[in-house]
Amino acid sequence: MTAAVFIDEAGAGDLAWLIEADRHVPEAWVRRCIDHGEYLIARHADVPLGFLRYSWFWGTIPFMDLIWVDPAHRRTGVGRALVARWEADMRERGAEVLLTSSMSDEPEPQAWHRRNGFTECGQLTFGVAQPTPEVFFVKDLQRSGRPHALSG
Template structure:
């Protein structure tokens, strides 16, 4: 059984290790703002979802990561559905996310979860391929 909850200070070391591109200061900031959800199985963290708000308003899923031994078992969907419900509860009517254009599996996952492609952007020097953006109407 997967349990999803907001991350706490006790989860910071795990998140720093598993969300390695962000660094401790950013992880701590996001935890303090409630921008991480963690999924637990048998009391152990097996995945996380990190989000922010695009333009300060639109909930934007920045990263969802599930530990290899727990992928394709519903953990990612449980995280996503908990986030979607939380954002709906805050009055959001639209969700947003993105993927690199050459990542077909993540894009398929977004589509299976109701997202539609809405455009792309190239950021030379920051990424090697364009990012594809997705939105989902929830309200």
């Protein structure tokens, strides 16, 4: 792992960096997520190395929207540290499962999710908005490591 990585919630001072780093969402969403405490940032010597953005599926299940680590710091444990902190925070808030996803044509991110204890639980397509299937993963915080499927 990168030496002395510190992870905390994003604050107003992180806005400019997050707007630049998180190009998947508009500035208004970045602001909203900061206001709701839905970003975790990994830092070394006050320099941001990566972030984890999440939201709440059905208003009750923590869903990792995106995890991003600066290319120079990938494969050093920063992403794993972000997930571990998020998992601990969500356990503390009473979450029973975590949910995340990856595109079906992205085998590397899928393998990363599995290495971090997530189990595939289904796929969805979103018509013309996203014809490539999205693979969903769940991590059961009560039976960590054992397969779990969402029913529906």
